[in-house]
Amino acid sequence: MKTLSPAFQAHLASGTTTLAWCWRLTRHDGAHLGFTDHDRDLAFDGTTFEAASGFSASEIKDSVGLAADNLDVDGALSSDTLNEDDLAAGLFDGARIEIWRVNWQDTDQRVLMRTGTLGDVSRGAGAFTAEVRGLAQDLQQPKGRLYQYACDAELGDARCTVDLTQPTFHTTASVAEVTSRRLFAAAFSDAFADDWFARGRLTFATGANGGRSEIVRRQTLSAGLAQIELWQPMALDIGIGDVFTLTAGCDKRFATCREKFANSLNFRGFPHIPGADLLSTIARSGTSGS
Numbered sequence: 001m002k003t004l005s006p007a008f009q010a011h012l013a014s015g016t017t018t019l020a021w022c023w024r025l026t027r028h029d030g031a032h033l034g035f036t037d038h039d040r041d042l043a044f045d046g047t048t049f050e051a052a053s054g055f056s057a058s059e060i061k062d063s064v065g066l067a068a069d070n071l072d073v074d075g076a077l078s079s080d081t082l083n084e085d086d087l088a089a090g091l092f093d094g095a096r097i098e099i100w101r102v103n104w105q106d107t108d109q110r111v112l113m114r115t116g117t118l119g120d121v122s123r124g125a126g127a128f129t130a131e132v133r134g135l136a137q138d139l140q141q142p143k144g145r146l147y148q149y150a151c152d153a154e155l156g157d158a159r160c161t162v163d164l165t166q167p168t169f170h171t172t173a174s175v176a177e178v179t180s181r182r183l184f185a186a187a188f189s190d191a192f193a194d195d196w197f198a199r200g201r202l203t204f205a206t207g208a209n210g211g212r213s214e215i216v217r218r219q220t221l222s223a224g225l226a227q228i229e230l231w232q233p234m235a236l237d238i239g240i241g242d243v244f245t246l247t248a249g250c251d252k253r254f255a256t257c258r259e260k261f262a263n264s265l266n267f268r269g270f271p272h273i274p275g276a277d278l279l280s281t282i283a284r285s286g287t288s289g290s
Contacts (some may be wrong), residue, residue: 017076181233199249
């Protein structure tokens with residue numbers, strides 16, 4: 001149930017309203033962005049809601065029960081704070097979104113209509129469509145740990161405890177050759193085995209992709225240069241001389257934890273659980289002599 005202030009309720013009951021929609025996005029990096037379908041900027045709660053940003057939303061529906069109530073938001077990529085490069089880079093993935101109904105003549109008169117997170121985003125020529133997932137969406141996600149062979153900790157987190165700042169697991173280099181946004185070559189200051197950084201994270205410190213990161217798919221040595229392939233292409237072109245950092249990757253296997261990281265005591269999987277062969281084992285009784 002929505003709770004309205006007496007002033008806002010009186011405004012709605014007057015029959016002549018001055019209403020606008022406002023959307024507030026909160027990204028994982030803490031950035032707050034505001035947009036409105038009104039023809040001038042609005043402001044409340046420390047956020048300026050940018051006008052004429054081309055935002056529109058599908059019909060908001062609420063259902064009884066725990067089913068996820070989702071809606072779509074359409075927008076034009078016409079804002080300096082909302083552009084195709086940032087969407088492609090994943091800066092808005094999982095961002096929190098609030099949808100407000102506001103009296104644009106007095107923004108103190110407003111009601112929060114829906115909160116949720118941004119889901120799938122599809123981009124077109126100068127426009128995008130984003131799915132807004134309701135809070136019930138979280139109830140559909142797996143929770144807790146799984147009984148499995150592989151480790152379920154993130155490399156370097158508090159459960160794993162591996163220090164990724166050690167020189168063995170961390171290096172800085174610059175781009176020497178560029179084939180595409182996914183494939184390029186670099187000269188390392190130290191020698192690392194092939195695929196030492198596979199499944200690890202590469203983060204650009206300079207260049208057009210400065211501050212953005214991606215997961216390494218493959219890393220091999222060829223003609224004195226490390227050939228690096230990423231799982232996903234970077235949002236912008238990679239330039240020769242761009243500086244980046246690499247952290248070692250982990251395939252979540254017990255042998256890797258023990259041999260590569262010497263961290264078997266903190267392995268968070270179950271490497272000794274019975275396999276499928278145990279299910280097909282036939283019980284055999286012993287034979288007795290007469």
